[in-house]
Amino acid sequence: xxxxxxxxxxxxxxxxxxxxxxxxxxxxxxxxxxxxxxxxxxxxxxxxxxxxxxxxxxxxxxxxxxxxxxxxxxxxxxxxxxxxxxxxxxxxxxxxxxxxxxxxxxxxxxxxxxxxxxxxxxxxxxxxxxxxxxxxxxxxxxxxxxxxxxxxxx
Numbered sequence: 001x002x003x004x005x006x007x008x009x010x011x012x013x014x015x016x017x018x019x020x021x022x023x024x025x026x027x028x029x030x031x032x033x034x035x036x037x038x039x040x041x042x043x044x045x046x047x048x049x050x051x052x053x054x055x056x057x058x059x060x061x062x063x064x065x066x067x068x069x070x071x072x073x074x075x076x077x078x079x080x081x082x083x084x085x086x087x088x089x090x091x092x093x094x095x096x097x098x099x100x101x102x103x104x105x106x107x108x109x110x111x112x113x114x115x116x117x118x119x120x121x122x123x124x125x126x127x128x129x130x131x132x133x134x135x136x137x138x139x140x141x142x143x144x145x146x147x148x149x150x151x152x153x154x
Contacts, residue, residue, distance in 0.1 A: 004034040007047045026050055041067045048073040055082035058094030062087070066095035071103040079107065084131055086113040097128035 001008045001022040006029035008015065008022050015023060029047060032039035048070065056074060058066060066083060074081035081104060085094040093112055100108045101121045111131035119126045 002029075002044060002047065006030075006032065006043060024051065037062070037065065037067070041065070041070060045069050045073045048077065052077045054078055055084065056094075058083075058085040058087055060087060060094060061092040062094060063092045064095070066100070068099070068103045071095065071100055071108065075104040075107050080109050081107060082109045084111045086111075086131060088113045090114060097126070101126045 001019070003019070005012075007026060008019050008024070009028050010023040010025050012023070012028060026047075027050070029043040032043050034040055044065075053074070056066060056070070066085065071081070071083065074083065083095055083100050083104075085096070085100075087093055090096075090112075095110075097110045097112060097116050098119045098121060100110045101119050101124075106121060106124055106126065109129075110126070111129040113131070115130040116128040119128060
């Protein structure tokens with residue numbers, strides 16, 4: 001897991017108790033400016049190379065955070081890399097589906113925070129999935145659905 005200070009690792013000074021369950025025994029990432037993608041993205045690639053995750057879940061609201069190099073790194077380590085770009089609105093999506101499919105040569109399992117239309121890349125058609133709050137956070141969904149007697153448009 002990444003936050004504005006880099007990879008969440010065991011022993012990082014000032015790490016909050018809420019983040020401890022996600023801390024791994026890995027070297028810390030190099031310092032970067034979380035407001036400058038050109039300094040943050042290489043650290044994400046380095047973390048992918050070290051940790052070899054199977055999934056990237058974007059909830060940062062930083063549009064275009066998952067660059068071509070990041071998706072390609074995920075594709076090197078996974079037969080079917082999973083990329084969930086969940087931030088809304090669309091301009092804050094960490095990666096758009098057409099880019100994820102193109103950069104992974106169609107290998108990616110993609111879900112966005114909104115429903116996207118079919119994507120056509122290299123003669124193939126891909127159907128991006130949607131994984132917004134109602135679907136991805138089950139306790140929130142359960143509470144919402146439990147309190148609703150009927151659905152409305154309003």
